Amino acid sequence: MSNATKEFSVDVLLKETNEVFTVKNVTVQMTVETLKVNLEIIAGIPKPLQRLMYLDEGDMEDNSTLQHHDIVSGAKITMKIWRTWMHLIQACVKGELREVMKLGVTPDSEYQDPNSNFMGKERRIDWFFERQSVALYVSAHRGRVDIMKKLISKGADVSKATKCGRTALHVAAASGRDACVDLLLSYGAGELIKSEDNFGKTPLLLASEWGHKSSERRLFLFQWQVRASQMKADVSKSDKDLMAHQMFDSSLKTHLQGCQSQLYFSNVLPPQEFEGTALESKHSKHYHKILQSELKREKNSKKNGAIKSKAKRKVRLS
Template sequence: MGGSDPRFAHLHGGVASGVPEGRAAGPVARSLGGSRTPDPAACCAGPRPGLELTPSRTRSQNLRAAEYPPAGSQVPDAIPAVFFLRVLLEDTGEMFRVTNCRRDMTVRELKEELDLLLGIPFNLQRLQYLDQGILMDDTTLKFHDVVPGGVLSLCVWHYDGWTELVVAAVEGDPAKLCGLGVVEGSFFRTANSQHFDEGQWRRWMAQRAFVALYISSHRGHVEAVQYLLEKGANCLGKSPLGRTPLHVAAAMGQLDCITLLLSFGASTSIKDAKGETPLAVARRLNRKQSERRMFLFSWKSKTGGKDPAQLLTGPEFQKAKSGLGLKQRMGT
């Protein structure tokens, strides 16, 4: 169906900046692999998407209006099979570069990529291009005459206070999150939630806590992640695409957040709707440090906390190794 349900009924189990691994988010544009992005005007395809921050929302809007040609100005035969687009997150002023786009790519497929790239859950996204209104999920980029290098606008659904929550999570300020209905005992209410009974309100609050954790983990806001986890946010919760906060933290190489999530019980084996675990996502996006950290944590959990290096030099391993060597020499 076109457009996402603003009521977010697909969130399951409660309650998401492209930067180098182990570093805080900064204003320098980098790819998901950690390398600097090319000139924004260059039309090139890369193996991974990336993030580009602009100094102000006004500059982003001016760039969108002046730097790129209007729809239909390029000859269809001249459009490459694979190209890049730029997505402006209107509510924060951030500009993201999305590679490996195709003319036959559906809006839903693009939003699935943005879920991982922007850290904004799929069901909260509202995409627009020029003045064509909301892009329907089952339409294609070709249908909307989206051209290479074009700028799409992404807004968060304003229904039920979700925009304010997303902006606070992007900023990573625990004090702001505290007052937006993510912790038990919060007095935050919306026109819709004020009519909830106790059970409905708790589920609604858990959804908001999960979204805040998802975005904060993606952006590498360690203090916000710790605050949310300590207040009961569900690190095993899933987005509508089946992704957990660990999926997006691994995708962006947020090592400190990965460690925190794992220490609170996050799983490296949960698969998303595409069958990818956090480990698989890190491997696909060449996040080697993320992959290694999750692997070591999983190894220690299975071996009772023993370090892999100690196991390789321990007496049990050496004994087994010597026994295997003896059998090989005897030809057995």
């Protein structure tokens, strides 16, 4: 394997929160932009808000490669956040709900920054909702359920995506934040389970790729339940297309009495289907009653046969 394709890991320090994130499967030919795309999931910071630096305070250009900056295995890269977003992201990471709500995440907020003073009314409203969606995304990555609930109650759109096409459900699933996944699903994010980001990854696929089985299971079960609720009975099939137990209604007498009806139900099960709970199964609480009844019936049958045979002999002798 050449040095150009050899994979290694680097650490990224988020300066404003003092968090360190490890990025694996990095190559020297990877661009800074691709690294930022990966960090949007790993660090939970939307790509446009990231500033990446190495060794000095200069921002690395998006189209430059890691090789250009002499980045090697084990290197520590620094990430900074643009100043107008710094305090909001710090509050989300720390889970400071009251502080988050003071930092311009609702249209009725009096919060201002140097840019907002020059905005028109409509642009200012859009700016508030943009801050709201960023706060929801960062909170979903950090597992801050209380902040997410408050933001959603104030009108945060759970379907709002980053420029990379990722929603809060994408990052919550990729981070294994089960409580956040449940919350988002309860507020209508179920439609986003199949939603692909700009790289063709759905929340379900991200949960699987990052090894979060519990989140993957939640998303799959929710998807299955929705699909099952939408299914309708197929009445177009004829009797020839049905199995025996589908052809006859259970109200027929033959299904309500006798051992043969119980044997019938167990014998029409599809191949490999579990039969351990059938009525005549040795694990069933009805097994001994059925067995005794069957033996008694067989004994009575033999007894009746013997009586009939004896009666016939007497008739012949007479």
